[in-house]
Amino acid sequence: MALSQSGSTRDHWSSRSAFILAAIGSAVGLGNLWRFPAEAGANGGGAFVLFYIGCVVLIGLPILLSETLIGRHGQASAPESVRRVASASRASPHWDILASMGVLAAFLILSFYCVVGGWVLYYIGVFFVDIFNSGISGGAFTDQSAEQIESLFPTMIGSAGWTVGLDALFLGITLYFVARGVSGGIEFVAKWLMPAFFVLLILITVYGAFGGAFNQTLEYLFTFEPEKLTGPIMLAALGQAFFSLSLGVAGMITYGSYVGRNVNLASTSALISGADTAVALIAGLCIFPIVFSAGLSVSAGPGLMFQTLPHAFQEMPFGSVVGLAFFVMVGFAALTSSVALLEVPVAWMIDKFRVVRVFSAIIVGFGALVLGALAALSFNVLSDWHPLDFIPIFEGQGFFDVLDGLTAKFFMPIGAILTALFIGWVADRKLVDIENGLGGALHLTWLALVRFVCPIALAAILVVGLLPEEEPAEAPDAAEQVEAE
Ligand code: TRP
Numbered sequence: 001m002a003l004s005q006s007g008s009t010r011d012h013w014s015s016r017s018a019f020i021l022a023a024i025g026s027a028v029g030l031g032n033l034w035r036f037p038a039e040a041g042a043n044g045g046g047a048f049v050l051f052y053i054g055c056v057v058l059i060g061l062p063i064l065l066s067e068t069l070i071g072r073h074g075q076a077s078a079p080e081s082v083r084r085v086a087s088a089s090r091a092s093p094h095w096d097i098l099a100s101m102g103v104l105a106a107f108l109i110l111s112f113y114c115v116v117g118g119w120v121l122y123y124i125g126v127f128f129v130d131i132f133n134s135g136i137s138g139g140a141f142t143d144q145s146a147e148q149i150e151s152l153f154p155t156m157i158g159s160a161g162w163t164v165g166l167d168a169l170f171l172g173i174t175l176y177f178v179a180r181g182v183s184g185g186i187e188f189v190a191k192w193l194m195p196a197f198f199v200l201l202i203l204i205t206v207y208g209a210f211g212g213a214f215n216q217t218l219e220y221l222f223t224f225e226p227e228k229l230t231g232p233i234m235l236a237a238l239g240q241a242f243f244s245l246s247l248g249v250a251g252m253i254t255y256g257s258y259v260g261r262n263v264n265l266a267s268t269s270a271l272i273s274g275a276d277t278a279v280a281l282i283a284g285l286c287i288f289p290i291v292f293s294a295g296l297s298v299s300a301g302p303g304l305m306f307q308t309l310p311h312a313f314q315e316m317p318f319g320s321v322v323g324l325a326f327f328v329m330v331g332f333a334a335l336t337s338s339v340a341l342l343e344v345p346v347a348w349m350i351d352k353f354r355v356v357r358v359f360s361a362i363i364v365g366f367g368a369l370v371l372g373a374l375a376a377l378s379f380n381v382l383s384d385w386h387p388l389d390f391i392p393i394f395e396g397q398g399f400f401d402v403l404d405g406l407t408a409k410f411f412m413p414i415g416a417i418l419t420a421l422f423i424g425w426v427a428d429r430k431l432v433d434i435e436n437g438l439g440g441a442l443h444l445t446w447l448a449l450v451r452f453v454c455p456i457a458l459a460a461i462l463v464v465g466l467l468p469e470e471e472p473a474e475a476p477d478a479a480e481q482v483e484a485e
Contacts, residue, residue: 010075011182016263018187020271022340023068023255025190027276028197029337030116031244033330034305036280037287039240041298045220047228048237049284055241056277059457062449063247063416065269066423069435070099071256072265077351078102078250078344081257082422089428098418102250105411106344107364109249111371112403113341114174117334118166118376119306120327122156126310127324134320149314153307163376171369174338178346179361182258186339193332200329201279204322205286213292214285220298221284235465238458239408244276246340248412248419254344264437266446305330342368375400393466409465417458424451 013019040048073088074081078099086095156162177185208214242248259265287305290312291298300308313323342364349360378385378398388394388402397405423432424447438446 022190025336026340032280038304046223052237067252068256071253077347078253091426099250103348105249110341111368112375114171115167115376117170120331123327130320157379167372175365178342179358197332208289213289217288231464242412248415266437420454
């Protein structure tokens with residue numbers, strides 16, 4: 001355990017590799033395995049994917065370094081860390097708003113994240129029961145019709161009992177590890193589950209690569225068609241980059257605050273974002289060949305992983321075993337992220353109210369259960385409730401989609417703009433130089449990205465993405481008419 005600046009013995013990662021694994025665990029999750037393929041499919045493939053990669057490199061990476069830097073300097077919960085950097089820079093303590101918004105956003109994400117985590121538990125159960133009943137080489141699952149398999153998902157999310165119960169179960173598991181603390185609980189999850197995750201991911205992808213449709217997938221994911229890149233698609237890609245890297249919601253400030261002096265933040269940030277992006281792309285390479293070779297639809301959205309994949313597992317030899325392995329892997333990845341999400345508000349509460357960790361975890365967990373239940377019920381008994389109907393981009397959306405859209409398309413970009421302005425323009429240069437671990441040309445490049453590219457690009461993408469939908473649709477129409485005349 002390292003000593004923090006103030007000399008207190010705040011809990012720390014036990015080693016550099018523990019921090020790296022935990023941070024990768026935070027970044028790699030449902031965002032990569034469930035949200036990325038669904039968003040890529042819904043937004044047309046190649047253009048979305050390549051814009052997403054651009055966002056990761058030019059915006060995500062510089063912001064990731066900025067966030068970990070704030071956390072490590074501050075050695076406290078996210079808002080307090082920002083205040084400490086501000087005071088060392090003789091700036092207003094009110095910059096802490098960037099982190100306070102983040103704490104709220106992390107809490108909102110946690111609420112709907114655990115709902116999806118619950119769906120994963122459901123499928124673990126389905127495959128487990130199938131193997132238990134009928135052995136590994138095909139069972140009741142394999143004997144069912146494709147329609148029966150596909151109807152599993154709507155049946156499950158149509159039930160208030162299942163969705164809320166599974167949400168509570170997943171949240172409960174998350175709470176257990178967060179209550180045990182940083183080096184004891186969170187690190188344990190990351191150290192054991194992340195390596196297991198990587199092994200399973202590689203095995204399943206190799207398996208899928210032999211199943212054909214691999215070339216079709218490559219073409220689908222990496223063909224750049226610039227005309228497809230509309231404002232809303234750019235904002236969706238940016239939101240996905242931030243969601244996947246856990247940025248803009250104080251997550252990496254919080255994890256950075258448990259990092260010791262001896263860690264080079266720049267190289268570590270590069271490693272984290274590289275690993276996260278690699279996993280998203282591998283997940284795409286793992287899921288789409290299965291989808292294509294089974295002749296399924298790529299734009300199934302949130303159902304892509306839960307509906308189309310089980311259907312495909314059914315047609316494989318030992319499908320139940322592959323299915324079980326797949327969903328166990330997704331469950332591991334989801335847990336290392338939900339633990340990170342819960343840690344953000346829990347750390348804030350411990351600092352703010354000087355309460356013990358377990359108490360803080362229980363209070364936050366209870367709040368997330370209430371919001372999560374509302375999100376879970378938006379698929380069944382509350383399906384007619386559209387809380388933000390008066391805002392065009394949220395029109396007709398249930399509470400689950402509202403939580404997802406509000407955080408990815410609003411909280412995250414705004415949090416990131418404020419972070420870039422704060423680190424690029426306000427924070428003391430010397431402090432930043434010492435913390436970031438960059439030298440020479442790299443340092444100048446990073447500074448230019450944080451000062452100019454990030455705020456300008458973020459603001460621009462936010463604006464084009466939030467313009468009413470009619471506009472991009474009208475423009476080509478008008479151009480066509482002119483041509484026709
Ligand atoms: N990055 C996580 C994933 O891909 C989800 C996430 C978003 C997150 N924001 C976060 C995790 C903040 C921890 C902290 O699944």
